[in-house]
Amino acid sequence: MFCGAVALCAFAVSAPALAGGVTAGTLIENTAVASYDDGAGPRTINSNTVTVRVDELLDVTLTSLDPGPINTRPGDAVLTFELTNQGNGPEAFTLLANPTVAGNDFDVTVRAIAIDSNGNGIYDEGIDEILTAPQTTAVLAADAVLTVFVLVTVPDGVTDTQTSAVDLNAEAVTGSGTPGTVFAAAGVDGGDAIVGTTSALATARGELVVGVANVALAKSVVLRDPFGGASAVPGTIATFTITAQVSGSGTINDLIVTDAIPDGTTYAAGTLALDGTALSDAADGDAGVASDAAGIAVDLGDVAAQTTRTVTFDVTID
Numbered sequence: 001m002f003c004g005a006v007a008l009c010a011f012a013v014s015a016p017a018l019a020g021g022v023t024a025g026t027l028i029e030n031t032a033v034a035s036y037d038d039g040a041g042p043r044t045i046n047s048n049t050v051t052v053r054v055d056e057l058l059d060v061t062l063t064s065l066d067p068g069p070i071n072t073r074p075g076d077a078v079l080t081f082e083l084t085n086q087g088n089g090p091e092a093f094t095l096l097a098n099p100t101v102a103g104n105d106f107d108v109t110v111r112a113i114a115i116d117s118n119g120n121g122i123y124d125e126g127i128d129e130i131l132t133a134p135q136t137t138a139v140l141a142a143d144a145v146l147t148v149f150v151l152v153t154v155p156d157g158v159t160d161t162q163t164s165a166v167d168l169n170a171e172a173v174t175g176s177g178t179p180g181t182v183f184a185a186a187g188v189d190g191g192d193a194i195v196g197t198t199s200a201l202a203t204a205r206g207e208l209v210v211g212v213a214n215v216a217l218a219k220s221v222v223l224r225d226p227f228g229g230a231s232a233v234p235g236t237i238a239t240f241t242i243t244a245q246v247s248g249s250g251t252i253n254d255l256i257v258t259d260a261i262p263d264g265t266t267y268a269a270g271t272l273a274l275d276g277t278a279l280s281d282a283a284d285g286d287a288g289v290a291s292d293a294a295g296i297a298v299d300l301g302d303v304a305a306q307t308t309r310t311v312t313f314d315v316t317i318d
């Protein structure tokens, strides 16, 4: 440290650079030095040392970590947030989730607020800690970042494309208020805790959008009688067409189309087809199985919305 003639030299305790500035409780000491020559040689004198203890700033931020609205359907969903202790001292924060946001098409039920205990960014049931009321985080070091999950349930009866928002609020346990509000002796080492620019309050919004797929099943028949016409007489071949149309958004899982062979008719072996491609009658590697006794079944698996699959088969009128 360079101290020139009649220079001021500051001696500060080193402290990490924080979003909230120098760590609360840090002692900043300052001593002035004067150097001069009185004719008998150079001399140096020090002033008394002034010591200032850094008070604790209370600041917090919250952000949604979801890349966009969570695509959901009735049942459980998880919203993900990040809380940062922007203050310069250790502080805990009380969390409150509000599912009743103006403009919601529907309101979810908040089941719980959880902490990402294993730090993998994903809610793990039975591993990540569920906070009990009042839902308060552990004491977080200055600049510490915490991933928080809001566990919600989407009600039955919601329809495709409906949206809902949930606000998560965080408040410093020591207190909040207008920036500059002082909580005397409530900070580190008995120093004051002072509300920072965030008011020691934060809110972030998570959003959900309903993606519900629906299946519409339609069946039609075309007749070809033995005389080249379209009459239903013994020997007429009836071609049934079943269309499964998936609308909305999202995906339908494990979609299986089945149909019985009507009384008075016989399945025409080898006529089962999916989207115009033949399927074997046997239970084998393809999606279809058919017999006169058991009827037809076609396993379409998972089908995305805005998709139509068409199953056809023939019977002969006995």
Ligand SMILES: [Ca+2]
Pocket (backbone or CB within 6 Å): 056, 089, 090, 091, 092, 174, 186, 187, 188, 193
């Ligand atoms: Ca504190």
Ligand SMILES: [Ca+2]
Pocket (backbone or CB within 6 Å): 116, 117, 118, 119, 120, 121, 122, 123, 124, 128
């Ligand atoms: Ca986790």
Ligand SMILES: [Ca+2]
Pocket (backbone or CB within 6 Å): 279, 280, 281, 282, 283, 284, 285, 286, 287, 288, 289
């Ligand atoms: Ca087959």
